Amino acid sequence: MTDATARTAGSRTGGHGEIHFDTSGSTGAAQRWFRLPRQMEREVELVGTGLVGTVDRVVNYAPPRHLFGALFGQWLPHMAEVPVHQAWTDPFAPLPVRPGERVLAVCIPMAWDLLRRGLPVLERARSVVALHSSAAPPPAARGLVRRAAPLLRAHEILGSTETGGVAHRPILPGAGDAGQWQAFSDVSFVRDTDPPPAGAEELVVRSPRLARPESGTRPPDRWATGDLVEFTGPSAFRLIGRSSSLIKVNGVKVHLAGVDERLSALLPRMECAALPLPEDSIAGEGYVVFFSPRSHAVDVADIRAALRDFPGPSRIVEVADIPRTPTGKPDRDALLAHL
Template structure:
């Protein structure tokens, strides 16, 4: 691998940008995370693609620095792991992995200690039942918060309670305590913007947080995805996850609409060979009164997904006029 590796942002809210990360930065991150929760790891089962920094750093680079056996897996491509593992095992999850995670743990738990890491997307609701079932049986569940620009920023145990996030040992939280604001951090692992000459030491992300002190914060959502409807703050990422789960449609996005007439509202954009605008409207009705109604439901020819499964709404092609 060269001295630098270039990653692209997911493009979920705007056109992807490229960021370069050094080999030293990636090795530092892999050693820190795997050394904390998976000392002596022998096998890494990665469902995170190496096009995404999470999959590259904790998968490929993680296997290099720990000398673990790496298996690149994909539920979508039907590339499932060989579960004849040799010792402590790490599973790198993205949202779709949780569909088969229970069956993997059923086989692995009697054999070895397991670390389940999740990053790159919101946790699906089914995750909590799996955590409740297997936590304390030699399985550790950890959620990571980070970005292409910063690498891993913070961590927390996976559980139903809204546990605060704790920044990693080499990250300093710069956001003001007790005030809702964007997540602002100092870290030696911030990537270099492709158009820049050097890496910055600080980065302010689209994450909207409430810092609570001692390097901890509550995550409130993505600033670009938070809107108020009838005075109630709504997270379009959460709405998207709920609607995607009930329709089994991954090629779906909830997009904010802000103008003088409607104030803050949103539309649903989707791509599907089987679903229609009417079937989406019926699914929203079934979700109940807590789920705010969109001002529009729009079917498009193609709504691509990023490597980690996030809809790239910036790239949609509209059908019809």
């Protein structure tokens, strides 16, 4: 299937026409979550109005069994009554872009290099908007934004199966210019009455788009995302990392998301992933950096130099490539199998 207009994703097994989505289990036990059609429609309207605008065609690289792919690869084209090219089924198929069309590209990490290869076809379009979610955008995303502007503009969406979209920010051309996140208008923050004067807080949100867990009869009142943030305004924040990726090396806190960001900024042609190591009774906590230099000459010394302001990794491991899950996140189990 390359062109279709479909509405639902997954089986409707709950009450009131609910649609189910399963979490991957990569950060905990896999679970099933249910959404109402009006929640799906509301998110499409928020993103469509605020970020995307009018489109004539959708190119979808995100599998619709996941919420992101279902929202913008199925529900948005159905609601807008425009054709959708399901590129995730055959990523290397030619892009069916017609001259003068306004195109929406629904992206996961692997999509950006494919869009770069298809740029001569995309240049037929009147405009291209790219939405990215599920994992940090790769260096190819900023490279394409820089190369294809002003034809192409891009936005990153922060969210999860449990919450739907929480916040957004533009993807900008430079490697180190990631800006703050802006919450969607129907999302509010739940903060401690006595928050720390500075530093990280866990992001806890309220939203009418929170999903219902399989074990409950209604959505939760709030949801702790596991993200560590620094609030910069009533509805804005900077993302520091995941609570699960916060470790202490010799008593010094290390946010592994910060390690990834530093390596991506200073060594942009290298793929990398920083993962915590199991705690050792003698050495304590530590982390490992996996890297794939591809065609760019990068070695262990380059990585240690890039991380000179961080407590150093316990190990640095070169791999042929960084294995990823279907949504583009580093495959933790596959990487740790290299140790």
